[in-house]
Amino acid sequence: EIVMTQSPATLSVSPGERATLSCRASQSVSSNLAWYQQKPGQAPRLLIYGASTRATGIPARFSGSGSGTEFTLTISSLQSEDFAVYYCQQYNNWPPETFGQGTKLEIK
């Protein structure tokens, strides 16, 4: 089973600034990596798939990069609605298609 490790666990950033979230896989997952956003009381929402492709309707301030074992989600110019928990997920080796433990993005 591939282990996904996200860092940091919590990230404090001011509105308007850039946030950089990291995700590392215990072995290569090629570009088969997705990012999800989850707000309190809501289901997760797909942001990025294929490591760098934005899902339908996702603003351009969200971008993903990386391949193999190291991945990054960058949110440029944070808006108030972006403060949430973010999860990465690999879907290269399954079952299971493992999730990271999440990064909570909070307002500084």
Added chain:
Amino acid sequence: EVQLVQSGAEVKKPGESLKISCKGSGYSFTSYWIGWVRQMPGKGLEWMGIIYPGDSDTRYSPSFQGQVTISADKSISTAYLQWSSLKASDTAMYYCARRLRGLGPFDYWGQGTLVTVSS
């Protein structure tokens, strides 16, 4: 519009059985996998298993194999997650989600079903 609509919240006692549902609409139900994801209170997402309603191909995470059963009835575009004997540790929010055949992320999610197991 693609929608996954899950059944309502459940309160059960330890040892009881339970089957929750996820009804898909707005797309070809037999052409996408439906997966189940657990989220325990205050915790992260855990991939439980997945079914392809077109041919009932089902895969489980080793962590959940034997603990739950995933099934689907393609005639009514509905997938199911069931337990034969609930434990307090099964208390969680359970989400269903859709994914393409082949490799792909979960692109649409249900609203979640909260299962509470308490004596």
